[in-house]
Structure formats: C-alpha cells, structure tokens
Amino acid sequence: MSGVIDLDQVRARAAEIERENLRKAMERMKERQGDEDALYHDFMHDDLQPTWREKLNRAILNAVEHEKNEIQVMRFPSSWCSDKGRAINNFESNWPSTLTGKAARGWELYQKELEPLGYKLKAQILNFPGGLPGDVGIFLAW
Incomplete structure (x- = not known):
C-alpha cells in the first residue's frame, strides 16, 4: 500500500463490521430468548x-x-x-x-x-x- 486508505473503503469496512456485530447480537438474543422460553415452560409445567x-x-x-x-x-x-x-x-x-x-x-x-x-x-x-x-x-x- 503506497498511500492512505480511501475513506470510502474505511466506511464500507466499518459498516460491514457493524452489520456483522449486529447479526451476531441478534443471534445471541434469539438463543437467550429460546433459553428463557424453555426455562419458563419448565418452571410452569415440570414437577x-x-x-x-x-x-x-x-x-x-x-x-x-x-x-x-x-x-x-x-x-x-x-x-x-x-x-x-x-x-x-x-x-x-x-x-x-x-x-x-x-x-x-x-x-x-x-x-x-x-x-x-x-x-x-x-x-x-x-x-x-x-x-x-x-x-x-x-x-x-x-
């Protein structure tokens, strides 16, 4: 690399990282909700x-x-x-x-x-x- 990275490339990479982090956070949220739903079901129905x-x-x-x-x-x-x-x-x-x-x-x-x-x-x-x-x-x- 001979010059400073283009600002459009920086912004594109930052947006890509932000989207990936958001996707991962949503996956974790869905997993937690599934776990919470299962816990609630067990609490309400299990002996x-x-x-x-x-x-x-x-x-x-x-x-x-x-x-x-x-x-x-x-x-x-x-x-x-x-x-x-x-x-x-x-x-x-x-x-x-x-x-x-x-x-x-x-x-x-x-x-x-x-x-x-x-x-x-x-x-x-x-x-x-x-x-x-x-x-x-x-x-x-x-």
Whole structure:
C-alpha cells in the first residue's frame, strides 16, 4: 500500500463490521430468548424432582455446617408471579397465592411436608433492575 486508505473503503469496512456485530447480537438474543422460553415452560409445567428430599437434606446440613439458618430453595423472575412480585415486595401475607408453576407446587409441598416439622418459608425480591422488582428468592429457614 503506497498511500492512505480511501475513506470510502474505511466506511464500507466499518459498516460491514457493524452489520456483522449486529447479526451476531441478534443471534445471541434469539438463543437467550429460546433459553428463557424453555426455562419458563419448565418452571410452569415440570414437577419437582423425585430426589428433592435428598437434595434438601444435603443443602440443610451443609448450611448448618456453615452456621447458617436458612437456604435459598428457588429463584425466578418476579414477572412469573401472578402480580409481578408486588405482594412479595410489599411483604403482604397473601404472597403465596401469587406464586405460579413450580413455585406454587413448592409452596403446597412446604405446607404439607415441611411446615408441620417447624420449617418456615419466606420470599423476597433479590434485585431491582431499572428500579423494578427483579428476581424472587424463596428461602427455607429453621
């Protein structure tokens, strides 16, 4: 190359790179949306795993070993609550009625099997992206 590159070539190459980056970003967005759709479907329709007792016992004992008195048993977007997390965010006593999918089935299991043993279940909003309720954390305490 004997001279300075032509500005039209520079602009053309910059536009080409921008188009390629945009295409890649769109592909990643589609993949993420597909992953999120699959997670939502699983959350709404899948049952709790048959091995939940063993996993729960292991998690509780591990927490006790680390001098903790609660474990997070579930995390999901507040948009998956029937009220988008409002009752949980406002500490309303009826928050369990806003749970859907696997979280609602987890609440039923808690009432049937864990509450009679003295365990407590609580929920809280874990983050506030853009100032709005983000993820819900469900915690089992003793």
